[in-house]
Amino acid sequence: MTPLLQVNHIAKSFGGIAALKDVTFEIQSGECVALVGENGAGKSTLMKILSGVWPAGSYEGEVHFEGRLLSVRSPLEARLAGISIIHQELCLFPDLSVAENLLLTEEYPYSGKPSTNLARWVHWGDLNKKASLLLESLGFSIDPGATVGSLSVAQRQMIEIARAVHHQARLLILDEPTSALSSREVEQLFKILFDMKKRGVTLVYISHKLEEIFALADRIVVLRDGTAVKQLQVSQTNAAEVVREMVGRPILEKTYFGDWVSEGPPLLEIEGLGHTDRRGGEVLGGIDLQVWPGEIVGVAGLMGSGRSELLRSLVGVLPGQRAGDVQLDGKPVQWNSLREAMDAGIAFVPEDRKKDGLFLDLGVGFNFTVSILDSMTTLLKRIDASKEADLISKLKERLHVKFADSSQPVKSLSGGNQQKVLLGKMVARSPRVLLLDEPTRGIDIGAKAEIYELIAELARNGVALLVVSSELPELLALCHRIVVLREGRLVADLPNQDLNQEKLMVFAAGAPQAAEGVRV
Amino acid sequence: MSMAESLRWVVLPVRGLGKRVSISQWVPLIALLVCAVWFNYLSDGAFLTSRNLSNLSRQVCVNLTLAVGMTVVILTSGIDLSVGSVLALSAMIAAISQFHGDWASLGALGAVGSIALALGVGGACGAVTGVAVSRLNITPFIVTLGMMVICRGLTLIVSGAQAVAPIGDSLGSLSSGYLPPWPSFALITLLGIALISGQWWAVRQGTIRAAIATKRSLLCIAACGLAVHTFCGYRGIPAMVFIAAFCAASVWVVLSFTRFGRFVYAIGGNREAAELSGVPVRRVLGLVYCLMGALAGLGGVLDLARVNGAVPSAGELAELDAIAAVVIGGTSLMGGAGGVAGTLMGVLLMGVLNNGMSLVGISEHYQKVFKGLVIVAAVYLDLRSKRK
Missing domain, CATH: 3.40.50.300 (P-loop containing nucleotide triphosphate hydrolases)
Known part of the structure; x- marks a missing residue:
């Protein structure tokens, strides 16, 4: 079976400094792969290549997606090819409604039939109905008429995910999605992600938090200094090994506070x-x-x-x-x-x-x-x-x-x-x-x-x-x-x-x- | 190869001198030299004569005074659209004090009084703007747009929509006065030596690299040579140039070497962070607009002296010239980056264009079109070089 995504010897440098030296790995369809590495290991550069921010030709090596050479030149093209990314900083319009955010950038918006006419009219009823169908099908309870700015970070993430689903993403990349979430919201997100996996969406999950990775991922790809140094099966590894591969040196579990007794009055x-x-x-x-x-x-x-x-x-x-x-x-x-x-x-x-x-x-x-x-x-x-x-x-x-x-x-x-x-x-x-x-x-x-x-x-x-x-x-x-x-x-x-x-x-x-x- | 590309190749060799110098700093200087040579060629050598350059230096004084103030305002990511009207109001009130108040007969004392009055009026307008921007949190664009209309109205009210002229000779000598050639020569030489030794002192302190100091010293020598040619060849340094240059130098010192200057960059760089770093954002912003107002008042005095009277329409569109000069000089409209040195280049470039185009007989209508193109091109080049 051909893998969904094949990354072959990718290298990219910025003004003489190599961000990626030689990255090679594969992702099978339906897998959840965690991508870990210290800051500066090249995770974001790699993600930008996959999502079309860095266009084909600006890097060395090849990316094959669904068996074909990926040659996207913009995030829009990547999305049309079936790759969606959810960034650390969410890309939504805070003053527009949920429905507008979900469907605004559609190919044939609002009228329901293809149109080459630039002066398309917004059919608000259709728009909201479509959006609520989409949200319901995913089990998200969000009012499509609500302004995105009034939602919590977790809800905004759901909207990004719903948008990716709507665009029939086969590969969904999540970049540090939990950095602004509370524990309860993380649980909710994980439920959604497990659901995505069941629907056959392939996930690439980038995070610093190993607990999350071990809960969610099937496989871990470790990047260090622009190179994919190790691929680990989650079932056959542990946190200590992952950390060791990430930093290239062992880190001790320790506590930092010393002995201390409260003396005198509080400051x-x-x-x-x-x-x-x-x-x-x-x-x-x-x-x-x-x-x-x-x-x-x-x-x-x-x-x-x-x-x-x-x-x-x-x-x-x-x-x-x-x-x-x-x-x-x-x-x-x-x-x-x-x-x-x-x-x-x-x-x-x-x-x-x-x-x-x-x-x-x-x-x-x-x-x-x-x-x-x-x-x-x-x-x-x-x-x-x-x-x-x-x-x-x-x-x-x-x-x-x-x-x-x-x-x-x-x-x-x-x-x-x-x-x-x-x-x-x-x-x-x-x-x-x-x-x-x-x-x-x-x-x-x-x-x-x-x-x-x-x-x-x-x-x-x-x-x-x-x-x-x-x-x-x-x-x-x-x-x-x-x-x-x-x-x-x-x-x-x-x-x-x-x-x-x-x-x-x-x-x-x-x-x-x-x-x-x-x-x- | 696009124009920007080719320009990049032309300037590229210069880059080796200082590693972190962006090309954007060089664009105005190179444009300035190219324009000067081109105009000199078209005008059969009339452009680069001492007499013409001396006139040019007097023509740019008002814009320089406004533009250095505007630099500070724009560095805080603000804008001040009211400067032209504030200039007109201060000039008008100073003219009235001279003409109707008969301060003209008081000689030098009267002149000083009128100047103080103009500065006070400008500063007061600026203070009002400053309070509205910093305390009431209204967008500077809107506050100063309102201020622009208000001050223009006040100018018409106090003058009864009439021109007020003439003014006393003492005030007029700001425009007609010159420091004689030989003292001028001595002053320019001394200034040049002071600036160059300052650079090398900084090298010894370890704050800048020797390569940068070399480059700046060479620039300084070239500038002094040009100044000697301009001023010593024709009457000496004009009094107006003195005043405007003093303003520019003071603002440069404040921005580069004082706490207040740092705070200005901090506010423009990231206002949230500035507040959470303990920068007194409101006070600094208030002072910035107050300073801008006072400088507009001074611009009013210079304009008054040059025209030998005040007209209600004085300084119309002066704000746009000032903003254009700042932007051409590479100061970011988003704030936090840029400085007075670039603004000086921008002011000179605008002055050279105005003077040169008039000299070679291009009609004023075409001049406007051309100036507009230059502004957009300058910003485009700046953006391009920053994107790299």
Whole structure:
């Protein structure tokens, strides 16, 4: 039987740097293949070749799809050939309705019969009926008239999947689909994906999360440095082997937090913290929390539980009204802007480094120092260039960031290095309390370990840390104590002893759902 | 081979000098040289005479003053459409103080008073815009569109739709005054030496590479040579050029070497990130528009001095010339990238086109068409080189 997809000796380089050196593998029809590799291993380049972003001819080697040479020149052609991709950043029109998003780019839209007439009329009734038929056939309960912007990330993903099904995709590529989903939504997605498999759709699943891969995939292709180094049958391998192949060196399972006892009064004391948004809806309510110097406190909770909002409310960047008492060092604080909070010694590292954290087109040095320019201005607010250069090289060394020179744009760095720059920006301020929102999202295992080391080192130096993460193993490996939020309220405050994911999920999801083994 | 391709090949050898220099920086300079040589050929050598170049330098002063302010605004990914009207309003109020207020008879003191008045009016208009943009979060395009109409209306109201002229000699000397040739020569030489040694000092500090400093030094020598030819061959440095150049230099220093400058780039680069990095976004934005207003006021003074009076229609479409110069100079309309050096090139290119086309007798109607094409072409080339 000819394989559905045959990738033969693919190589592609960008300006002398090889992104893919020699990639060869096959995918059989109906299989689910996971593609894993550290950041920079070449996963996205490979996906861009398969989905037509990099047109045929711009790379070496051949791709055969359904026995024929694939020569697509655009994502549209790839889709018509039967290959659909669901990107990490979803490609939907947020202001249009579900039905429009599903059917807008159809070949013969709306009128039902082929037409060469450019002035086609939109038959709204038809459109909505068609869309709801499509959604029903897949078992998705989404109103076709709803605006996409009002849906959750998980629902938007369903729409992307429905669109792929509608285009009769034979190969569906999912690029990190769960990075923005809560555990419950991940389960829902997996149900859909299993269903897709039953329908004979072949899946390529890209993810950093090995638990997901082992739950879903039949086979794993490991990419390292632009080469497909290993193909593993899921039934005959284990996580340790996959990780070993990915990084090319063994990684030890370890915990990063050291021994620590709470001494003296807490550094940060939160009492009855609440937050209402601009429309008066409650985002957070009745949160009591103390953090001692040198302590790493993890904040767990499902998507929408108020994890990020807690941090944002604390530093005064969450729109709306805050209530309750916050004390730093026993003194009540009432800052209303991030600057005041920062001056008091609190630093906040946002979760979305591309959107909220970094100046992607500007230099690494610029990004490092933009938050602490006050400390190195001379007369007339001129910036002392040598002081700045000193600080940049110190941070570079301390955080092991790899870059050629400090004017190099941040967007040219790998995800892990970008994340380190983001952290370094706030670490440079020597904060007393550091709030981290998803400090390791979407970066490879090696860089994660380095960031954990850094966090642990900060704690040893007496910084109080609050860490929000959607990856429970991360919190379990990193934190002295874990608090769980649900629907804006603090439902558990647990020392990290004999804790496991299941126990945390009981609190995060509310008791009933947690009984069945939850995949995270 | 397309035009952009061929241009790329022409400039490619220069690239080796500094690794990270994008071609986009060179496009305005090369276009400038090509235009200058071409116009000189068509005008039988009249274009590159000291006298014509000196006139050209005075013609570009108002646009330079506006364009450096516009550079800062556009760097924050904003836009200011009101500068032409603010210019007219400040010029009109300064003219009224001179003519009706009889400050003309106060001599130099009166002139200083009128200039301060114009700066104050411009700054106040800018402050209003700044508050609307930064506090009320209205899109700059809309705020300044409204401001443009409001200020034009106010100009017509205060002037009664009449021209106000003449102004006092002291204020007029801004246009007619010159620093004599020999002191001018000394000043240009000193400036050149200062700039070049500054480059090499930076090399010793390790902030830039020697290759870049070499290239900049050569450019600096060429520019000084041209300045000597222009100014020392004909009367000296015009007072207007002094003022405009001082503005450009100050803004350049602020953008390159101060915290405020960094904040401007940060806001344009990623506003969300700037807010979460503790950049006082609102205050910086407010100041940026205030600065733009004050510079428009100064532009009004220069225009007033040049025309020796104020007309209600002064500065019409000046905002578009300023924006065009900034964009030709390679500053991104999305904000966060670009700077004053490029804007200077853009202003000079626009000036050379205006002056040269008039000199060789191209009718004003065709000039407009041609200028429009140049703007679009410049942005296209810029985009292309960035996409690589």
